[in-house]
Amino acid sequence: MVVILYVTFILLVVIMLFYLVRHYVFSLTALYRQKGQPNYTLHALSYRPTVSILIPARNEEAVVGALLQRITELTYPKDKLDVIVIDDASTDNTGRIAEGFAQAYNYFKVIHRGLNDGGKGKPAALNDGLKQAKGEIIICFDADYYPQIDVLEKLTAYFVDPEVAVVQGRVTVLNERATWVSRLAALERIAGYRVDQLARDDLGLIPQFGGTMGGFRRDIIEFFGGFDTKMLTEDTDLTFRVYLAGYKIRYLNDAECYEEAVEDWRAYWRQRHRWAKGHMQCFFKHLVPLLRSGNLQFREKLDGLLLLNVYFVPVLVGLSWLLGAIIFFLLPTTWLEPIGTLLPIFVYSSVGNFALFFEVGVGTYLDKRMRISWLIPLLLFSYVLNTLICTKALLDLAFSKIVGKNEHKWAKTDHNGGETEWF
Amino acid sequence: MTIFGLLFVFLMFPLDGSIWSKIAWLELGFIIGLAWSFIRLSMAVLVAYHFGAGAFAVTEFLTGPFTDFFWVLSVWSLGLSTMVSAKHKQAS
Numbered sequence: 001m002v003v004i005l006y007v008t009f010i011l012l013v014v015i016m017l018f019y020l021v022r023h024y025v026f027s028l029t030a031l032y033r034q035k036g037q038p039n040y041t042l043h044a045l046s047y048r049p050t051v052s053i054l055i056p057a058r059n060e061e062a063v064v065g066a067l068l069q070r071i072t073e074l075t076y077p078k079d080k081l082d083v084i085v086i087d088d089a090s091t092d093n094t095g096r097i098a099e100g101f102a103q104a105y106n107y108f109k110v111i112h113r114g115l116n117d118g119g120k121g122k123p124a125a126l127n128d129g130l131k132q133a134k135g136e137i138i139i140c141f142d143a144d145y146y147p148q149i150d151v152l153e154k155l156t157a158y159f160v161d162p163e164v165a166v167v168q169g170r171v172t173v174l175n176e177r178a179t180w181v182s183r184l185a186a187l188e189r190i191a192g193y194r195v196d197q198l199a200r201d202d203l204g205l206i207p208q209f210g211g212t213m214g215g216f217r218r219d220i221i222e223f224f225g226g227f228d229t230k231m232l233t234e235d236t237d238l239t240f241r242v243y244l245a246g247y248k249i250r251y252l253n254d255a256e257c258y259e260e261a262v263e264d265w266r267a268y269w270r271q272r273h274r275w276a277k278g279h280m281q282c283f284f285k286h287l288v289p290l291l292r293s294g295n296l297q298f299r300e301k302l303d304g305l306l307l308l309n310v311y312f313v314p315v316l317v318g319l320s321w322l323l324g325a326i327i328f329f330l331l332p333t334t335w336l337e338p339i340g341t342l343l344p345i346f347v348y349s350s351v352g353n354f355a356l357f358f359e360v361g362v363g364t365y366l367d368k369r370m371r372i373s374w375l376i377p378l379l380l381f382s383y384v385l386n387t388l389i390c391t392k393a394l395l396d397l398a399f400s401k402i403v404g405k406n407e408h409k410w411a412k413t414d415h416n417g418g419e420t421e422w423f
Numbered sequence: 424m425t426i427f428g429l430l431f432v433f434l435m436f437p438l439d440g441s442i443w444s445k446i447a448w449l450e451l452g453f454i455i456g457l458a459w460s461f462i463r464l465s466m467a468v469l470v471a472y473h474f475g476a477g478a479f480a481v482t483e484f485l486t487g488p489f490t491d492f493f494w495v496l497s498v499w500s501l502g503l504s505t506m507v508s509a510k511h512k513q514a515s
Contacts, residue, residue: 031438325484354430357496361503365438370507376500377493 005327012320019313022306023355026199027362033202044157050080051152052135052218056125058088058118060143061097062417063260067145068101068108076152083108084132088125089118094143121410122211123227123234130218130226139215144260144415146174147213154255155215165247166238168197168207168214169255175419176372178263183375184382185261185268190363190372191356197251205303206243207251211235213259220247231285232408233278236307240286243304246295260415268382269389270411276386276393277408279311314387315394356383424456427495435502440509448502452495459494 053071057064064085071083085102087095087110095112102108111128118125126140137156141147148154151169158167170193173186200207209216211234221227224241231237242249262268290296290304357376364373400408431449436442471479 328484329480353492354495354499357500358430358434361500365503365507368507368511370504370511373500373504373507376503377496380489380493380496 005323009320009323009327012316012323015309015313015316016320018306020355023359025203026196027355027359029199029202030195030366031362033199040157041160044160045153047157047160048077048080048153049137049156049159050135051076051082051137051139051156051215052129052133053081053083053139053141054086054126054129054133055083055141055143056086056088056122056129057090057094057098057143058125058412059090059092059094060415061090061093063144063415064094065097066417067141067143068098070146070149071141072101072105073149074147074152075150076156078107080135081107081152082134084129085110086125086129087112087118088122089113089115119410121229121232123229123231126234127226127229130221133218136218137215138218138221140212141257142212142259144417145171145213145257146259147257148255151213151255151257154252158250158252159215159217161248161250163248164250165220165242165245166209166214166216166249168209168249168251169257170194170197170251170253171210171213171259172256173261174258175260175263178418180378181265181268182261182263183372184379187360187364187372187375187379188382189259189261190367190369191360193251194253194363194366195359198253200303201251204299206239206300206307207249208307209235209239209242209249211238213255213257216242220245230406230408231278231281232274232410233282236279236282237285240282240290240304240308243296243300244286244289244293260417260419262413263416263418265385267413269385271413272386272389273393273396274411276311276390277397279308280393280397281408283308283312311390311393314383314390318387318391353383424453424460427452427456427498430495431499431502435499435506438503438506438509440506444505444509445502448498448505452498452502455494455498459490463490 055064055067068083068085074081083101083105085098085108087098095110098108098110102110109132111132113119113125113128130138137159139152139155147169155167155169158164171189172193173182173189175182176186177183197207199205214235216238220242221238224238224245227234228237239249262271287305287308290301290308293301296304357379360376360379361373364370364376400406428449431445431452435448436445467479467483470482
């Protein structure tokens with residue numbers, strides 16, 4: 001029993017070390033490497049494929065109008081563009097607002113999903129949109145997004161490469177100043193995109209499709225049979241399906257889009273809980289195919305493994321802390337054993353945990369954001385909260401497996417459009 | 424404090440910004456770390472004196488990783504903001 005405890009503890013420490021190295025590698029890559037951003041060729045700059053924009057929207061009357069207006073202002077040739085708004089059984093004015101744009105602009109179309117079919121999550125709504133899409137490239141935007149005016153030119157340029165199946169752009173928080181929660185969410189976004197995604201792209205690893213502010217080839221998603229409606233994170237699912245099929249994803253830091261981040265802890269919990277649960281679903285779905293795949297290099301497999309496991313890490317940190325406590329307090333020890341137990345915990349607590357915050361700090365440094373970096377210590381709170389969120393997500397998923405429940409409720413994030421006056 | 428020093432030297436010194444500003448932040452970090460250690464030690468002695476060695480071990484185990492980490496992170500992020508400011512000035 002004691003041996004099992006010690007072996008488990010050492011195994012957990014080794015997993016933590018992998019993530020420690022990963023955070024430092026990503027941060028230092030973003031700081032000092034950056035070889036491939038942006039790398040347009042002349043062909044890419046003039047490449048203009050037909051594009052379909054899909055906008056799934058459920059009760060988004062506060063924000064959808066600003067996005068649709070912005071889409072009319074995009075510089076991409078309108079004869080190569082069609083916009084499909086999927087009104088997902090909204091009970092507010094979302095459908096009517098979208099219809100207004102469809103009447104004014106002939107490249108807009110609205111799909112209304114009824115109360116019986118709609119409201120079952122974004123993947124199902126996107127699948128309905130895909131049936132109507134005509135473009136070679138599909139670009140997705142959430143209703144609360146607000147893209148750069150030339151974002152389509154930037155995103156589609158990478159599709160010149162036939163190996164590239166998905167391109168992901170950068171998401172920046174618009175309502176950063178609204179609350180402390182949105183400020184912390186902004187910090188997380190900065191680290192996630194400015195450092196994590198960028199480093200993955202530079203190192204030839206697995207940049208992740210974020211489900212919005214990104215695009216993919218229509219023929220590939222049709223080949224896959226559309227989005228998997230059972231998945232809560234259809235974006236991560238698509239990421240792995242793409243790599244397992246032998247294609248690549250590119251991240252483009254230069255293509256930016258604003259989003260409305262969550263503004264209170266309840267919304268934060270609901271959103272992250274869905275992300276954690278969906279990511280865990282992807283872990284169980286893709287782990288074995290990933291390890292067996294002949295289409296991926298070793299470094300991609302390793303990165304894919306760490307990416308799939310990422311929402312288990314807070315659970316594992318909690319577990320290693322608990323195991324450390326058991327070994328420290330309950331087992332008979334010599335003078336050396338407490339040091340052996342405590343040393344990795346203390347070293348990891350400072351150097352290892354610091355790696356995560358260093359990544360955030362590097363993001364703020366590269367973005368030249370001075371004042372927001374003062375808030376980095378407060379991320380300790382969301383770090384602890386994420387441990388609870390991920391643990392609950394794992395327990396929920398395990399419970400669903402035990403009772404044989406395959407349908408998971410999609411927790412939609414509400415948006416209030418409080419910052420749209422900036423537009 | 425050793426860990427803070429190592430992290431600061433290896434991760435902060437290569438960034439843009441005046442070397443004197445970085446040294447000043449490093450020194451300030453050491454002073455804060457020293458003060459923090461005194462406070463922490465005083466608290467530990469208080470807990471051990473009033474509640475016994477068991478309570479001392481529990482509080483040390485529960486709070487140790489967080490308390491040390493918090494000052495390291497706070498000083499580092501404040502120092503980083505001055506480097507950001509230097510980078511911003513350099514860019515403009």
